[in-house]
Amino acid sequence: MKINFLQWAALACIGTQALASPIADPTATNALHERSSSWDPSAWWNLWWKWFHQQQGNGGKQSCKSPLVRKEWRQLSDAQKKEYISAVQCLASLPAITTAVIGGAITRFDDFQGVHSRQTPNIHWVGHFAVWHRLMMAYYEKALREECGYTGAQPYWDWLIDTESGLNMTQWPIFDPQTGFGGNGPFVEATADQNPLGIEGHLGGGCVQDGPFAQGKFSLALGPTVNYNLSNPHCLTRDFAPSVAETNLVQSVWDEVMAEPDYGAFARRLEALPSWAMKNVHGGGHFGVGGILGTMGDAYNSPGDPLFYLHHTNLDHLFWSWQQEDLSTRLSEVSGPIVPFDYNNTVAGNVTLDFEINLFPLTGNFKLGDLLDTTGTKLCYTYQ
Ligand SMILES: [Cu+2]
16 A cells, blocks of 8 residues: 555554554444544544545535435335335336437436436446446435435345355345345347357346336336437346356455455456456346346446346445545545556546546536545445
């Protein structure tokens, strides 16, 4: 770890303990109080740094006083699960606001899918991948709360619990038709052309048949083509590929991502490669659920599956967990290419803290540096 001046100064003051130890919940109102009984210099340093960072970023005002606490789907009560699902259905019943630039969008749910589809060529295998999707999750959460009356935080799906459970994928609780997102589609034969990633053992491919997003109850306007100006109402499809999920959604890959020493390496390992040459949790979620023919496996239109948001929130949970390991560095560090796959910067440079992203036309511009702190001035949530 590179030691900057402030870290050096703190080291000199508080002794020689490692600075990188995580803090359990830096935003809990009583975090300082709880820790006063046991003197842990590294935790104190992290808390101080966080406070300092917030003061700087907000002209002395602290705006994120009570962050939303995002929980794993299983931590929600059945009533809370129902409330979340109802809010998603609500979003899919409200009229789109992006039609001037996403001509095919019909609903507010489509708005988010359309923005992702339109920006897909610029937001994957780039330095801002993790931050862009963080912003997307935050605005989806905000829409569910402010426009559909949802009172909770955006939940995440910790797939490690499922892959380690030994249960068949079809029995994973996230796919429960009553308390989850419904299950697989019926089997549809796929051609080799449809399967550039060589996914084996896919079990579905057709329209989701049960649960809250089943055929007839839930309709997507955008996709499966990349033309976001085309309205093409169709069903949500799923195409479980258990071998993809079981191979990639594993603790060892999570640990590899967590062990990356800097943001550029972290973001690159999180996305890995558009192949199975390297195990990866991002692709494992997309293609484990979406397989060859499912909505989740569509690079452009994957946000058409409501489960996309729980998968990507778990990736943000991973990002946040990684940041917690060394907040003093990781609240103000980004890198990675501006242009997809340009890891050697032969086409353009790397992103910086001032690099701007947006969910056009749903948001204005945000600097990457303003989205690194989930409890800062622009974002206000944490994880449990
Ligand atoms: Cu994406």
